[in-house]
Amino acid sequence: MSYQHILVAIDLSEDSKTLIDKAVALAKAVKADVSFIHIDVNYAELYTGLVDINLAETQSQSIETSQEQLQKLAKYAQYPIKHTLVSSGDLGNELCDSIEEFNVDLVVCGHHQDFWSKLLSSTRQLMNRTPVDLLVVPIKD
Known part of the structure; x- marks a missing residue:
């Protein structure tokens, strides 16, 4: 099986x-599309009512900043990036929705090999939820 669309969780x-x-190295070898996704914190879920902030404005600014950073990383890739997606909410839900919507057949994510990642790993959550192949790249700290 050859991959057609690779989604990189950034x-x-x-x-x-x-x-x-x-x-990108894999995509070049199999001539696949590459997209990036960044799933940000959903500030509305964190709001406790103790702080007077405009949640919609804060969320909008955060998404805009994340999109700018994704565009810089797309230039770094030196490979055509099909989509740069920014979302907020539950990592597993948002990723699975994007996989289905954009016909992704491989997700690439990283896993920090440190003390805290042994206790709190978002990669483990993805392994239990992702309906497609998952390439986990170890990141040594």
Whole structure:
């Protein structure tokens, strides 16, 4: 089986370049499309009512900033990036929705190999939810 559309789950850190390099190398070999996704914090879920902020404006600014950073990473890739997606909410739900909507057949994500990731791993959540192949790239800290 050859992959047709690779989705790279990006946290916008410097480590994202490692994931991009892996995904682009594979995409070149199999002539696949590549898209990026960043799933941000949903501020409405964190709001406790103790702070007077405009949640819609804060969320909009956050999405705009994330989209700008994704565009910079798309230039870094030196490969055509089909979609740069920014979403907010539950990681598993948002990723699965994007997989279905954009006909993705491989997700590339990173996994930090440190103490906290042994306890709290979003990658483990993805392994239990993702309906397509998942390439987990180890990131040593």
